[in-house]
Amino acid sequence: MGKAVNVKERANPLAETLRLRLDEDQLTNCMRCGFCLPACPTFAETGIEAESPRGRIALMKAVADGIMEPDGAFEEQMNHCLGCRACEPACPAGVKYGQLIEQARDAIEDHKQHKPLVKAARHAAFKTVFPHQKRMKLVGRGLELYQKSGLRKVARSTGIMKLFPKHISDMEKILPEASGKGVLEKIGAYHPAKGEKIATAALFRGCIMDVLFTDTNIHTVDLLTAAGFDVVIPAAQNCCGALHAHSGEAEGARELARGNIRAFKEANVDYIVSNAGGCGAILTEYDHLLHEDPQWREDAAWFAGRVVDVSELLVRAGRSLNFGVPSAGPAPEGDPKVRITYQDSCHLRNVMKSADAPRVLMRQVEGAEFIEMKNADRCCGSAGIYNVTQPEMAGSILDHKMEHVEATQAQYLLTSNPGCLLQMKHGIEKEGLSGSMKAVHIVDFLHERLHERTE
Amino acid sequence: MLQEDVKRELVAILGSSYVKDDPQSLVTHSYDGTPMLQSLPDAVVYPENTGQVSEVMKVLSRHKIPVVGRGSGTNLCGGTVPVQGGVVMVMHRMNRILEIDMENLTAIVQPGLNTKQFITHVEELGLFYPPDPSSMSISTLGGNIAECSGGLRGLKYGTTKDYVIGLEAVLASGDIIRTGGKLMKDVAGYDLTKLLVGSEGTLAIITEATLKLIPPPKYKKTMLAMYKDLYGAARTVSKIIENRIIPATLEILDRSTIRVVDDYAKLGLPLDMEAILLIEQDGDMETVERDIALITDICRSEQADQVSIAASAEEAEKLLTARRSAFTALARLKPTTILEDATVPRSKIADMVLEINRIAKKYDVQICTFGHAGDGNLHPTATTDARNQEEIHRVDEAFEEIFEAAIRLGGTITGEHGVGLVKSPFLEWKVGAAGMEVMKAIKQSFDPHNLLNPGKMFAKETRKRVVIDRG
Numbered sequence: 063m064g065k066a067v068n069v070k071e072r073a074n075p076l077a078e079t080l081r082l083r084l085d086e087d088q089l090t091n092c093m094r095c096g097f098c099l100p101a102c103p104t105f106a107e108t109g110i111e112a113e114s115p116r117g118r119i120a121l122m123k124a125v126a127d128g129i130m131e132p133d134g135a136f137e138e139q140m141n142h143c144l145g146c147r148a149c150e151p152a153c154p155a156g157v158k159y160g161q162l163i164e165q166a167r168d169a170i171e172d173h174k175q176h177k178p179l180v181k182a183a184r185h186a187a188f189k190t191v192f193p194h195q196k197r198m199k200l201v202g203r204g205l206e207l208y209q210k211s212g213l214r215k216v217a218r219s220t221g222i223m224k225l226f227p228k229h230i231s232d233m234e235k236i237l238p239e240a241s242g243k244g245v246l247e248k249i250g251a252y253h254p255a256k257g258e259k260i261a262t263a264a265l266f267r268g269c270i271m272d273v274l275f276t277d278t279n280i281h282t283v284d285l286l287t288a289a290g291f292d293v294v295i296p297a298a299q300n301c302c303g304a305l306h307a308h309s310g311e312a313e314g315a316r317e318l319a320r321g322n323i324r325a326f327k328e329a330n331v332d333y334i335v336s337n338a339g340g341c342g343a344i345l346t347e348y349d350h351l352l353h354e355d356p357q358w359r360e361d362a363a364w365f366a367g368r369v370v371d372v373s374e375l376l377v378r379a380g381r382s383l384n385f386g387v388p389s390a391g392p393a394p395e396g397d398p399k400v401r402i403t404y405q406d407s408c409h410l411r412n413v414m415k416s417a418d419a420p421r422v423l424m425r426q427v428e429g430a431e432f433i434e435m436k437n438a439d440r441c442c443g444s445a446g447i448y449n450v451t452q453p454e455m456a457g458s459i460l461d462h463k464m465e466h467v468e469a470t471q472a473q474y475l476l477t478s479n480p481g482c483l484l485q486m487k488h489g490i491e492k493e494g495l496s497g498s499m500k501a502v503h504i505v506d507f508l509h510e511r512l513h514e515r516t517e
Numbered sequence: 518m519l520q521e522d523v524k525r526e527l528v529a530i531l532g533s534s535y536v537k538d539d540p541q542s543l544v545t546h547s548y549d550g551t552p553m554l555q556s557l558p559d560a561v562v563y564p565e566n567t568g569q570v571s572e573v574m575k576v577l578s579r580h581k582i583p584v585v586g587r588g589s590g591t592n593l594c595g596g597t598v599p600v601q602g603g604v605v606m607v608m609h610r611m612n613r614i615l616e617i618d619m620e621n622l623t624a625i626v627q628p629g630l631n632t633k634q635f636i637t638h639v640e641e642l643g644l645f646y647p648p649d650p651s652s653m654s655i656s657t658l659g660g661n662i663a664e665c666s667g668g669l670r671g672l673k674y675g676t677t678k679d680y681v682i683g684l685e686a687v688l689a690s691g692d693i694i695r696t697g698g699k700l701m702k703d704v705a706g707y708d709l710t711k712l713l714v715g716s717e718g719t720l721a722i723i724t725e726a727t728l729k730l731i732p733p734p735k736y737k738k739t740m741l742a743m744y745k746d747l748y749g750a751a752r753t754v755s756k757i758i759e760n761r762i763i764p765a766t767l768e769i770l771d772r773s774t775i776r777v778v779d780d781y782a783k784l785g786l787p788l789d790m791e792a793i794l795l796i797e798q799d800g801d802m803e804t805v806e807r808d809i810a811l812i813t814d815i816c817r818s819e820q821a822d823q824v825s826i827a828a829s830a831e832e833a834e835k836l837l838t839a840r841r842s843a844f845t846a847l848a849r850l851k852p853t854t855i856l857e858d859a860t861v862p863r864s865k866i867a868d869m870v871l872e873i874n875r876i877a878k879k880y881d882v883q884i885c886t887f888g889h890a891g892d893g894n895l896h897p898t899a900t901t902d903a904r905n906q907e908e909i910h911r912v913d914e915a916f917e918e919i920f921e922a923a924i925r926l927g928g929t930i931t932g933e934h935g936v937g938l939v940k941s942p943f944l945e946w947k948v949g950a951a952g953m954e955v956m957k958a959i960k961q962s963f964d965p966h967n968l969l970n971p972g973k974m975f976a977k978e979t980r981k982r983v984v985i986d987r988g
Binding site: 087090091093094095096097099100109110111112117120121124129130131133135136139154155156 | 539540541542544545546547548549550551552555557589590591607609610612631633652654655844845848849852853854902903904
C-alpha cells in the first residue's frame with residue numbers, strides 16, 4: 063500500500079538544519095511540471111528523475127517535510143548538480159533553484175565531518191587562499207615557478223604526475239602560464255577612455271582570472287577604453303565568493319561580498335565589469351546573498367545593479383568597434399575566413415541572461431565566420447570545481463560536448479569564463495584536436511582583431 | 518517495501534542497477550505533474566525491452582503487486598502517482614525509433630521516446646507528426662498514448678488517437694498482444710488500438726507503437742484579434758468553422774488571463790478587452806492567404822477591436838507570445854497552479870467562459886481561462902497555495918461546479934488531460950452508470966486482479982452531483 067506521509071520526530075540534526083534553511087516558498091513554488099528536465103545536463107546523461115532539478119527539489123522537500131532522512135545518497139545527489147542553472151530559464155514558475163541548491167549544500171556543509179585531508183584542503187582554499195588576492199598571487203607565483211623553473215618538465219618526465227588521479231594530471235597539462243603579477247601591477251589602476259567618455263567602468267579582475275589569465279584582464283581594459291569607457295581597477299577588491307557559495311560556504315561568500323561592495327562603492331562607478339560568467343553571476347546576486355543583512359542590503363543592491371559582462375556592456379552601451387583580421391601574423395591563405403564557434407558560460411547565459419551579446423560581437427569580426435554549435439547552451443562539465451569533485455559525470459558530459467565541438471570544424475572555440483575555457487582546452491587536448499583548434503577567451507580573440515579607431 | 522524474494526526475481530530479470538528501492542528513488546517517483554499528490558511506491562524498475570516487461574509483469578502478477586507505467590511524469594490528472602504503492606515501471610530506456618517507413622509514411626517507436634525528439638526527427642525527413650502537447654519537450658510518446666494527449670494543433674489535425682495505428686502491449690498476465698499495424702484500414706475485430714490509446718495505464722503496458730505520419734504544410738500565417746465583447750469572440754470562432762475554414766490554431770485568452778499575461782510579459786496589451794483570439798492557418802500559400810483574409814473579415818464583422826496579421830515569422834512570434842506566456846504568467850502568480858481542461862462544444866465557448874467566471878466569483882477564487890477555443894477545450898486555471906487548506910477547499914468546490922457546468926452545456930470533464938485520480942469521482946457524471954459498468958467490465962477482462970495502475974479512472978465512490986444554485 064502507498065505509505066501515509068507522517069512527520070516524524072527529527073533525530074537527524076542535518077534534517078532540522080535543512081528544514082530551517084531551505085526556502086519553503088521556493089520548495090512550494092515547484093509545481094513538478096517537469097519542464098526543467100530537458101534543460102538539465104545530469105538528467106540528459108542519466109535519464110534518472112533524481113538527477114533532475116524536479117527530482118532534487120522533491121528530495122529537498124521530502125527532507126523538509128519529514129518524509130525522508132538526508133542520508134549519504136541525498137548529499138551525493140545535491141553535489142551531483144552542476145549548478146549550471148539551465149533549469150531556471152526553463153521553469154514556468156520561476157523557482158530559484160540556484161538558491162535552493164546552495165541552501166542545501168550550505169546545510170550539508172555545516173554538518174559535514176570531512177576527512178582530515180579534505181578538511182585541510184577546503185580550509186586552505188576557502189579560508190586561507192581565495193579570500194586574499196595577495197595569497198592568490200603567491201599561488202600564481204608558485205605555479206609560475208613550477209612551470210618556468212623546469213620543475214614541470216621534471217614532474218612530467220619522471221611521471222610523478224601519474225601519482226595524481228587522472229583528472230588532476232589532465233588538468234595540470236592544460237593550465238596556462240601563471241603569473242605572479244596581476245593586471246593592476248602590470249598596467250596600473252586608471253585608464254582613460256579613447257575618444258569621448260561614455261561612462262566609467264570598474265574592472266572586476268577575479269582571483270583565478272588575474273593569476274592564470276592576466277592578459278585577458280589587460281585586454282578587457284583595452285576593449286573597454288577603445289569603446290569609450292574610463293576604466294578603474296579598485297585595488298581593494300577580492301575573490302567574488304562564487305566557489306564558496308556553490309560549495310556550502312555561504313558565510314565565507316558573504317564576507318567576500320562585503321569586501322567587494324566596499325571596494326567598488328568607494329570607486330563610485332557606473333558599471334562593474336566582469337569577464338568571467340561564473341564570477342559575474344554571483345556579483346549580480348550579492349543583493350540576494352546579503353538580503354538578510356540590514357546593514358548591507360542597500361549597498362548590495364547598488365552593487366548588483368551595476369554588474370555587467372564585458373560583451374554585454376560593449377554591445378549595449380559602447381561605441382561600436384572594428385574587428386578584422388589580426389594586424390600581426392601572416393595573411394591567411396586559401397579560404398580567408400577563420401571558423402569560430404562559442405561555448406556559452408552557463409552562469410553568463412542563465413543568470414546574467416547574456417546569450418546574444420557575445421554572438422553579436424563574434425558576428426562583427428571581419429574575416430571570421432561564426433558557426434553556432436549544437437547544444438552550445440549546455441554546460442561543458444567544468445562547473446566551477448565540479449570537474450575536480452565529480453570527474454566521472456564531468457568526463458561524460460565533456461565527451462558529448464566534444465562531439466558537437468568537432469562537428470563545427472571551427473579553428474577557434476571561444477568562451478566567456480575561465481572554468482569553461484580550461485575545460486574546453488582539456489577537451490581539445492583529450493580529443494587530440496590541438497593541431498587544428500584553439501580554445502580562447504572571447505576577449506582575447508576580439509582584442510587580437512581590434513583595429514584601432516581612426517579618429 | 519518489496520519482499521526480498523520478489524526483489525530477487527526482478528533483479529534476475531533486469532539486473533541490480535535497474536531495480537531500485539532506495540529512499541531517493543522512491544521519493545522521486547512518488548509524484549507527477551499534478552499538484553498536491555504524493556504517494557511512495559515500493560520499488561522502481563527500468564526495463565529495456567518488451568521481453569523484460571513481460572517477465573516483470575509475470576512476477577508482479579504472481580505476487581499481486583500493482584504496477585504503474587511511467588514516462589516523464591508530466592500528466593495533470595495524477596495518472597502516474599502510485600496511490601496503492603507497488604512498482605513504478607519507468608520506460609525511459611525503451612527510447613528508440615525502430616523504423617521510419619517512407620513508403621507507407623509510418624513510424625515504429627518505443628514508448629520511452631521523447632515526443633519532441635521524435636517530432637524533430639520526422640521533420641528533418643520532411644514529414645509531420647501533429648500531436649503537440651505543451652509538455653512535448655519532456656513528455657514521452659508512451660505517456661502521450663496512455664493519456665491520449667491533445668495540443669494546440671488538435672482542431673485541424675486531431676489528437677494522439679488519430680495517429681496511433683498499431684500497438685504492442687503487455688497485459689497484466691505478462692502476455693504480449695499486437696493490435697493494428699501499418700494499415701489505414703483494419704476492421705478485424707474490436708479496435709483494441711483505440712481502446713488502449715487513452716487507457717491511462719489501466720489496461721496494459723504499451724511497449725511499441727506504430728504511428729501515422731503526414732506531409733507537412735508548406736505555408737503558415739498567424740493573426741491576432743481582440744474583442745471587447747466575449748460573445749463577439751465566441752461568434753467569430755463559430756463563424757470561422759461555419760465558413761468551412763478549419764484553422765491550424767484557434768486559441769482564446771480571457772480577460773483575467775490577458776491581465777496576468779500583460780503584467781508578466783509587459784506586452785502592452787489593452788486591458789479593457791474581454792478576449793483575445795490567436796489564429797493560425799497552414800497549408801498551401803494560396804489557400805492560407807484566402808482563409809486569413811476571410812477570417813479577418815469575420816473578425817471585423819464581429820466587432821473585433823483590433824486585428825493584427827503577422828507579415829513575417831518574427832511578427833508571428835510576437836503575436837504568439839501572449840498565448841505562450843499564459844501558463845508561465847499564471848504559474849508565477851501564486852505557488853500552486855491547478856490547470857483543468859473542461860471541454861464544451863465550440864458553439865458554447867462564451868457560455869462556458871462566463872460560467873467559469875461566475876463560479877470563480879461565487880467561491881471567491883482566482884480562475885483565469887485560456888485554451889483551445891477551436892475545439893472547445895478550455896483551460897480554467899486556478900492560482901492558489903497548497904498550504905492554504907481553506908482556499909484549496911473552495912478551489913475544489915469551484916472545479917466541481919465547473920465540471921457540472923461543462924456537462925450541462927453538452928461537454929466533458931476532461932478534454933485532454935485524462936481522468937486519472939483527480940477526475941475519477943466525476944467520471945460517472947459524464948458516462949453514466951451503464952457506461953461505468955461497461956468500462957469496469959473492460960477493465961476486469963484485461964486486468965482481473967486490478968494490478969495495472971489501480972485507483973485510477975474508477976473512484977471508490979462517485980461524487981454526488983451538486984445542486985445548481987443559480988442565486
